[in-house]
Amino acid sequence: MKPINESVNRRPLLGWLIFLASLIVVVLLGILASSIMERRAESVFAYTPQVKHDQWEPRNEVWGENFPREFETYYKTADTSFNSKYNGSAMIDMLEVDPRLVVLWAGYGFSKDYNQGRGHYYAIEDLQNTLRTGGPKTENDGPMPATCWTCKSPDVPRLMNEIGVAEFYKGKWAGKGHEVVNPIGCADCHDAKTMNLRVTRPALIEAFQRQGKNIEDATHQEMRSLVCAQCHVEYYFDKKKVDGANYLTFPWDKGMNVEAMEEYYDEIEFKDWTHKLSKAPMLKAQHPGYEVYLKGIHADRGVSCADCHMPYKSEGGQKFTDHHIQSPLNNVANSCQVCHREETEKLIKNVYTRQDQIIENRDKLEELLVRAHVEAKKAWDLGADEATMKPVLMMIRHAQWRWDYAAASHGGSFHAPTEISRVVSTGIVRAQEARLQLARIFASKGFNEEVAYPDIATKAKAQKFIGLDIEKLEAEKAEFKKNMLPEWKKKAEERESAYQVKR
Ligand code: HEC
Ligand code: HEC
Ligand code: HEC
Ligand code: HEC
Numbered sequence: 001m002k003p004i005n006e007s008v009n010r011r012p013l014l015g016w017l018i019f020l021a022s023l024i025v026v027v028l029l030g031i032l033a034s035s036i037m038e039r040r041a042e043s044v045f046a047y048t049p050q051v052k053h054d055q056w057e058p059r060n061e062v063w064g065e066n067f068p069r070e071f072e073t074y075y076k077t078a079d080t081s082f083n084s085k086y087n088g089s090a091m092i093d094m095l096e097v098d099p100r101l102v103v104l105w106a107g108y109g110f111s112k113d114y115n116q117g118r119g120h121y122y123a124i125e126d127l128q129n130t131l132r133t134g135g136p137k138t139e140n141d142g143p144m145p146a147t148c149w150t151c152k153s154p155d156v157p158r159l160m161n162e163i164g165v166a167e168f169y170k171g172k173w174a175g176k177g178h179e180v181v182n183p184i185g186c187a188d189c190h191d192a193k194t195m196n197l198r199v200t201r202p203a204l205i206e207a208f209q210r211q212g213k214n215i216e217d218a219t220h221q222e223m224r225s226l227v228c229a230q231c232h233v234e235y236y237f238d239k240k241k242v243d244g245a246n247y248l249t250f251p252w253d254k255g256m257n258v259e260a261m262e263e264y265y266d267e268i269e270f271k272d273w274t275h276k277l278s279k280a281p282m283l284k285a286q287h288p289g290y291e292v293y294l295k296g297i298h299a300d301r302g303v304s305c306a307d308c309h310m311p312y313k314s315e316g317g318q319k320f321t322d323h324h325i326q327s328p329l330n331n332v333a334n335s336c337q338v339c340h341r342e343e344t345e346k347l348i349k350n351v352y353t354r355q356d357q358i359i360e361n362r363d364k365l366e367e368l369l370v371r372a373h374v375e376a377k378k379a380w381d382l383g384a385d386e387a388t389m390k391p392v393l394m395m396i397r398h399a400q401w402r403w404d405y406a407a408a409s410h411g412g413s414f415h416a417p418t419e420i421s422r423v424v425s426t427g428i429v430r431a432q433e434a435r436l437q438l439a440r441i442f443a444s445k446g447f448n449e450e451v452a453y454p455d456i457a458t459k460a461k462a463q464k465f466i467g468l469d470i471e472k473l474e475a476e477k478a479e480f481k482k483n484m485l486p487e488w489k490k491k492a493e494e495r496e497s498a499y500q501v502k503r
Contacts, residue, residue, distance in 0.1 A: 052502040055192045056158035060185035062501055063192075069315060074185065074323035077119030082330045085352050086359070087411065089326055092116040095459040102462035103370045103454070104400060107276030108284060109143065111466060112473055117410060120184040120325060123152040128177075128485060135476025136174035136484065144173035145246040150201065151231035154187035155180040157200040165202050169237075169245040174484070178491035189227040197223040201230040207250035224304035225290065232289035232305075232410075234261060236270060256291045258405050258423050262398060271397075276466055278376035280393040285404035292409040296416030308335045354417040358406070361424045365403045368431035372396050375438045375451045382445040392441070395434035402427030 051065045064071025082088045094114045095101055105111040113131035127133060127148070136142030147169050150156055159179050160168045168176075191198045199205055199215055204226065208215040218226055237246035254260040262283070265271075271281035293299050298308075306321070311334035313322040328335035329351060332344045340347060376392060402423050406412060412420045442448065456462035463470055 050503070053192065054500060056154075056161050056187060057192065057499065057501070058154040058158050058182040058185070058187055059496065059499075060154070060182060063186035063190075065503075067186075067195075069318070069320045070186075070323045073313070074325075075121065076324035077326065078121040079324075079326075080118060082327060084327050084329045084348075086355050086413075087327050087329075088116070089119050090116065091118060093459070095462070098366075099456045099459045099462035100366050100370050102459060102466060102468075103277070103373060103456060104366065104403075105284075106373070106466040108273040108282070110284070111463070111468060112470070123183040124181060125183070127152055128481075129477075131470075131473045131477055133173055134473070135478070135480035136172065137480070139175040140172050142172055142174045145169075145237065146171045146173055146176045147237055147246040147248050148173050149176055149180040150203070150248050152184060153180045153182050154185045154200075155182050157187060160202070166242040166245050166247065169242070169247050177484070178488040178495075181488065181492040184231075188230070197227050199223075199226055199230060201248075203235060203248040203250055204230050204233070207252045210253050221302060221304055224306035224310075225293070225299075228305040228309075229290035232287055234286050234288035234291060234405075236265070236272070236286075252291075256294060257419075258288075258402060258426075261288075261291075262401055275373060275396075278373040278393060278396055279380065279389070280373075280376065280396040280400075282397055283401045283404070285401060285408045288405060288409045289411060289415070292405075292412040292419060293415040295419035298415070303339075311335050311338065351414050355413040358413040358417065358420050358424060361421070361428065362403065362406050365399070365424055365427045365431060368428065368435065369396070369400050369403060370456075371451070371453065372399070372431055372434045372438070374454060375435060375442075378447075378451045379438055379441045379445075382442070382447055384441050384445070388441060392434050392437045395430050395437065399427045399430035399434060402430065 049066045051062060053062050057063065060071065060074065064074070077089075080089045080091060083090055092115060094116055095111075101114065102111045105114075109132035115126070115130070118126060133144050133148070134142045150168075156168070159176070188200055189197055197220075205215050215226065233250055235248055235250050238249040239246060241247040241249070251261045251264040254264045265283055269281075270283070272284040273282050274280070275282050290305075293305065308328045309325050310321050310323060311328075311331065312319050313334060314320075322331075322334065324331075329348055332347055336347050337344070342350075373396065376389070376396065379389065379392070406420050406424050406427070409415070409420070454462075454465050456465055460470075
């Protein structure tokens with residue numbers, strides 16, 4: 001190549017062009033720098049607290065005075081208008097949509113009442129209203145323990161800080177109803193002084209410790225998922241750890257996949273309930289959202305929950321985190337198209353295709369499980385003994401654990417489609433194996449007819465089939481809402497009016 005001065009000497013215009021180009025670059029850099037300074041100034045302004053409050057302040061409105069953009073978007077989780085093909089934010093009675101669920105959960109709270117999950121704004125209200133929490137009349141009454149509050153509210157870390165973790169896990173759900181009143185919010189995920197992300201739930205910290213890991217070592221990008229993993233995970237209540245406490249525990253010690261957790265539960269002979277029809281020792285999968293997400297391609301590529309469910313948003317030149325946590329299909333532009341160039345319709349179709357393909361087999365597994373439960377009941381009725389039934393019941397337990405793992409890991413069919421397909425197909429194998437063994441038991445009893453599939457066309461029919469008295473449950477709930485609930489609200493208001501807030 002010729003030296004540049006030689007080129008310029010031969011063509012003077014080139015020199016001018018280079019000069020002009022440098023000038024434009026310098027001016028542009030100047031504009032960029034000043035815009036960065038301006039935004040810095042703006043964000044410093046936004047972070048200067050207008051209001052000083054306690055580290056464990058549970059009220060989202062109080063934090064919101066300092067961070068109006070985050071608060072306003074958080075508050076949009078109250079919107080219930082979005083529906084996608086299988087998910088969304090509306091109140092939908094899932095037992096009405098699919099009455100087979102009533103039979104699968106016979107003998108357990110979920111057969112009474114189960115609605116589609118809504119936004120974080122409703123976490124408290126929905127728990128107070130569900131028939132699963134019953135109609136307690138006193139602090140020591142009702143079917144649920146205090147531990148059920150753990151994933152619902154920033155009052156939980158506040159209370160744990162005040163009375164201690166084990167003490168929080170003691171007693172009945174009704175005992176802490178006047179304490180836990182603010183829905184999931186700022187103090188669950190943020191440090192009040194620095195606004196850094198933080199993990200407030202001991203169960204997650206302890207699960208890491210038992211695996212020999214320190215959660216403090218998590219990277220910033222990992223924290224953008226770990227704040228969700230405080231609640232969107234599989235868990236159980238350990239009654240042996242502390243006397244009188246239902247100690248919230250994640251079953252991850254042997255690993256974080258469906259088999260490892262099953263082995264963990266089997267080894268400690270844990271069961272959530274005994275199935276009313278089959279008498280199988282059942283496991284209820286809670287919502288292993290984080291565990292399933294870890295098995296997917298997005299987690300593998302370092303994409304966090306917040307990348308899709310809390311994308312950045314711009315308003316008046318300011319970039320901030322959209323706190324309207326919801327189905328990303330309601331916001332494909334910000335949630336997906338920052339990384340993918342495809343059209344919105346195509347991306348939505350990609351999600352639906354994966355969901356459709358999995359639902360097809362999950363639905364088959366569900367029917368097989370209904371049959372297995374009613375057939376096991378028939379085997380008992382024919383006089384089968386415990387020793388003969390035991391392996392069959394374990395097979396049913398393992399099959400339904402897989403079905404529930406797939407169904408309850410909300411979003412799992414998209415987060416990790418191949419893993420969920422695998423889990424469902426291994427469930428089908430086990431359900432069929434259980435029915436094969438049952439057929440042999442029938443043969444040994446000289447019974448060779450088909451056990452009739454029950455008439456469970458509606459939720460009401462299914463609940464009648466398993467012998468639930470829904471009217472009684474509803475009357476108890478109505479009484480609770482009339483008498484106890486207003487008391488809780490009154491007590492909470494009195495307590496909160498004494499909190500220190502400097503304006
Ligand atoms: C479920 C967890 C969660 C809850 C609840 C939550 N946040 Fe956040 N917040 C996040 C995440 C994740 C980020 C992104 C942080 C990052 O990447 O550094 C964030 C970022 C922020 C930031 C930094 C600026 C920005 O927008 O990126 C502020 C300020 C903030 N949140 C305020 C709030 C307030 C106020 C509330 C309550 C109304 C709240 N947050 C509730 C998870 C949460
Ligand atoms: C303190 C516990 C807790 C934390 C932390 C938490 N969630 Fe939730 N989440 C819940 C509960 C409980 C519900 C169901 C609320 C209801 O139905 O009333 C829910 C509901 C949801 C929904 C359904 C909302 C809809 O409109 O469809 C999504 C999506 C969701 N969470 C994502 C996340 C993400 C992403 C994070 C982390 C940034 C997170 N959650 C952190 C407990 C939590
Ligand atoms: C932060 C970047 C990022 C975001 C946000 C993101 N993706 Fe992806 N997505 C990826 C990467 C990386 C892969 C892996 C593909 C590769 O490496 O070639 C991937 C893979 C996929 C695949 C193919 C994998 C499979 O399951 O077969 C689909 C479909 C997909 N993304 C859809 C979506 C949708 C829908 C959204 C929004 C809800 C989304 N992505 C959000 C980065 C992202
Ligand atoms: C690559 C983007 C992406 C990532 C990463 C991701 N999700 Fe999702 N999530 C989705 C999509 C897409 C759906 C399906 C929404 C639908 O069907 O309407 C979904 C569904 C959900 C749902 C059910 C939503 C509803 O309306 O009921 C929950 C809860 C959820 N995700 C939580 C999480 C949590 C917790 C994490 C991290 C552990 C996570 N997601 C990571 C894209 C993502």
